[in-house]
Amino acid sequence: MNTFARLLSGAAIGLAVSVTSFAAVAETPANMLVIAHRIDDITTIDPAESFEFAGSDISRNVYGRLVSLDPNDLAAGYKPDLATSWEVSEDGKTITFTMREGVTFHSGNPVTAEDAAFSLQRAVILNKTPAFILTQFGFTAENATETIRAEGNKLMITTDKRYATSFVLNCLTATIGAIVDKETVMANEVDGDMGNEWLKTNSAGSGPYKLDSWKPNESVTMSSNPDYYGGAPAMERVIVRHVLESASQRLLLERGDIDIARNLNPEDIAGAAQADGVTIEDELKGRLMYIALNQKHPELSKPEVRQAFKYLIDYEGMRDSFLKGQYTIHQNFLPATYLGASEENPFSYNIEKAKELLAAAGVEDLEIEIGVREAQERIEIGQSFQNAAAQAGITVNITVGTAKQILARYRARELDVYLGAWGPDYPDPQTNAGTFAYNPDNSDEANATGLLAWRNSWDTGGLTEKVDAAVVENDRDMRIQMYKDIQAEFRETSPFVIMFQQIEQSALRDNVTNWSTGQAVTSAAYWQVTK
């Protein structure tokens, strides 16, 4: 539905609601949580393969991990989950986990170190899209059984070199770190696929919820695991219903037929906030909106020009208008709530300053092309930037295209400027540092399309080495400082104009407590929710 249609329907509903009142509000049962959410991005629920938001929500509630994040205290970082403790060898390359005793999978099978080893080996051997989260530690299909092994109640993982323990453990809290029931999975193996085909649509976990069903584009149903080692969740049943349209989600919420609406647009958020019995909760998510300048362009590679572009963004104007409630200003590559995140946002909208910088660089009558994917908010940001740039004497031609068209050119280093979004892959600062500020080989032949610095032909000028150093630093405070320093330098020198960080707004019935979408670092958790 286009923006006009959305506004029209939002306005119509708003008007009607303001002059009338709803029929007697229904209520979902006290032990049941009903959520309206867009779940059409789920392509698989195999944790070795799942890499989408809605799929990660399922995994977070169905599978246990060696270590995981507490939804009630995300700032504390990883905590023991299926592993009760861990020790790091002297050379810093081997971590030995001690498994929790007495925990069972939903099948009734005990959770063992052998299951944990199998799960991680499996993810490495299958080598699906998120496998890089593990393989970056030197695990390969060939060495997986030696580097990840179980002995009794212990699981040992040996990395190819010393890494910060927090880096390794943070990665193990990601979806790919989920521990699956080896016996159940292998009983469903077909043609040596390690149960991949079966696990795409079934589950074999030990988490607080059991998956009852996933009907694509329709619903996800879970029931509580009464044997969960952390205690049976208060919500005995969780139903996530696929409701695409924001206005429909709002009606369901205001009628009391659901407890949480997760995809209300700004108009419906504003309307629902006025309704009786509804509260709105904001959480910062990991997605960053940014503009990147291709350093192959002779003018865009000048340091003053890179600086000038950072003053050509109407940060506050956009935040307070079409991005209202959806994004906040953020000018660093680590999203707020991440380890090492910086709250410094030194750039503001300043045309005169930009003009001075452009003049200092000797740039006149610059004409550039900016590639934007066909998403409304991105196009609007592009247009705002186009207007500001025009005032500084820069002609910006906006090319709007599909993901295939724009991304293909971005990945091939062909665009002058790219306007897009980036979300972290796992809850460790390396996830973004390793792509924004890391580029060991800037040659075309390197073809490092996964690195944003490479896509923009940016030789990071020493930041690559600093990122390498931060990822092996074991002192947590020192590591935090290193990322803050890297970001300070990055803000000043990089060709990236990081502008905004996403906010997720959930609308809840006011009897729902302890709701968490997982902030920037993880996914939604249901087991701590009460009503």
Added chain:
Amino acid sequence: MALAEDSGKGRVRASLPPWIKTTILTIGSIAMTMLGLLFVTFIIGRVMPIDPVLAIVGERASQSTYDAVFLELGLDKPLIVQFGYYIWDVLHLDFGTSLLNARPVSEDIARVFPATLELATLGIIIGIVIGVPLGVVAAARKGSWIDQVARVLALVGYSMPIFWLGLMGLLIFYGILGWVGGPGRVGIFYVDVVPSVTGLILVDAALDGNWDVFKNAFSHIILPASLLGYFSLAYISRMTRSFMLEQLSAEYITTARVKGMSEWDVIWKHAFKNTRVQLITVIALSYANLLEGSVLTEIIFSWPGIGSYITTALLSADMNAVLGGTVVVGLIFILLNILSDLLYRVFDPRAK
């Protein structure tokens, strides 16, 4: 001898009963239409600017992962070879696996099509039951208030955006009055309560004798079905009025009236009877349109039907799902055409 053989063959051809010839022609026509449909959809799917590989591996996959999936999907092969493989699979009733949700497309279609069938059937029943009499009365009372009402209804039906009417309907009848159920096929407490036999919840609930589920499902379907019914009746009533006006101005109607036949008999037994053949086409077309799935209605009412299934698949570059859905929709059109032809033969003596 050669001559005798030739003439023998000629006799065989000539002796084929007409129904066999008709059947062969019909099957041939279906096969050619389906082949054309598959070919066009396949080509559109390949030239559209969506990358099925990116849709699977995601934006940040490495080049090697991208290349591996590219090969896995057979996209390195010439288009004609890819099409050949596809036709071969379809002939074996294998629509492949959905690229995005890893399930067999045939299973997905078996799940979403009954939802559309149930909605469309109720919608077309509402359209016929109200639209046909309305059109007949509007023609019989041309220029009267009822004719004006029918014309306004048709005009509104044509011009009003369906998403707006749907949202207003939900707001009023569900949100404010609480007379009907909200979005979804059934309330959350009734999900998976009755065993799925036909996939049609009303039918399954009746078969199971579970009238609570039946009532709840009916309360959910009645609003979207009425909405679709309204759009159908706008078309059906307008066409019925037009066909009836044509018949009522014919000489045989004047003759019937001169003979003293009652107005009821003139309208229903003579004029209406002669519009049936044309109406069958109109109704079949309306029904086929509804069976394609009304995407906006399905979105607003969170109705998991084939329209939103194909649209989502198309936007996600899930070409197996798009092609599977297209084959089913194409078959529906063809079957409804055949049904129309059969009904022509029943109602129109000239077609026999």
